[in-house]
Amino acid sequence: MKFNALIPxxxxxxxxxxxxxxxxxxxxxxxxxxxxxxxxxxxxxGAQIMIEEVNGFWxxxxxxxxxxxxxxxxxxxxxxQPIVERLIQNEFLLFREPTVNEYKSKHNLIKELEFLVQDPDGYLLRFSQESSS
Structure with missing residues (x-):
């Protein structure tokens, strides 16, 4: 396995x-x-994260x-969509409902369908996919 340059x-x-x-x-x-x-x-x-139970060291x-x-x-x-469905089935509230957002980059406009949810500790996660609409 190759490790990303940044791994939260x-x-x-x-x-x-x-x-x-x-x-x-x-x-x-x-x-x-x-x-x-x-x-x-x-x-x-391709996204990588580490989770560790609070131990006081960090x-x-x-x-x-x-x-x-x-x-x-x-x-x-x-x-x-499958992630949204599993969250709803397990009674997790979405922080932000799925929405198409546009972001300007240096040379083009990026459109993404995305939503936000908090994990059990309150970390805010934004899941996105490319959008054509």
Whole structure:
């Protein structure tokens, strides 16, 4: 496995609950884990994240819900709809409903269908797919 140049590591309150959310609900794959450290390395369509149960080693301040204030993680996928359906079936509230957004880049206009959801610890996740509409 090739590691990305940037891989966020998220502190989580309950590693089992977070693994269930990311793997069973979102669709990430478990690449490897260190159960003694309550750590997991996950991937989805080339996106990579690490999750580790809060242990006090990395805290620069008090951790309060929602974790990760001021940041959202954009994760590209081929089709957001199955993820949305699993979230709704499991009674997760979407932070933002699926919407087509346009973003200007240096040479063109990018259109993406995207939605946002908070994970069990409040991290804001933005799932997007290319949109032709």
């Amino acid at each position: 590591e998220l502190s989580v309150k309950d590693i089992k609950k977070s693994k269930w959310f990311y793997i069973e609900i979102i669709g990430f794959q478990l690449e490897y884990e260190r159960t003694d450290d309550k750590f997991a390395f996950l991937s989805l369509n 805290n620069t301040g008090v951790l309060e819900y929602p974790f990760g204030r001021g940041i959202n993680f954009q994760i590209l996928t081929n089709d957001i």
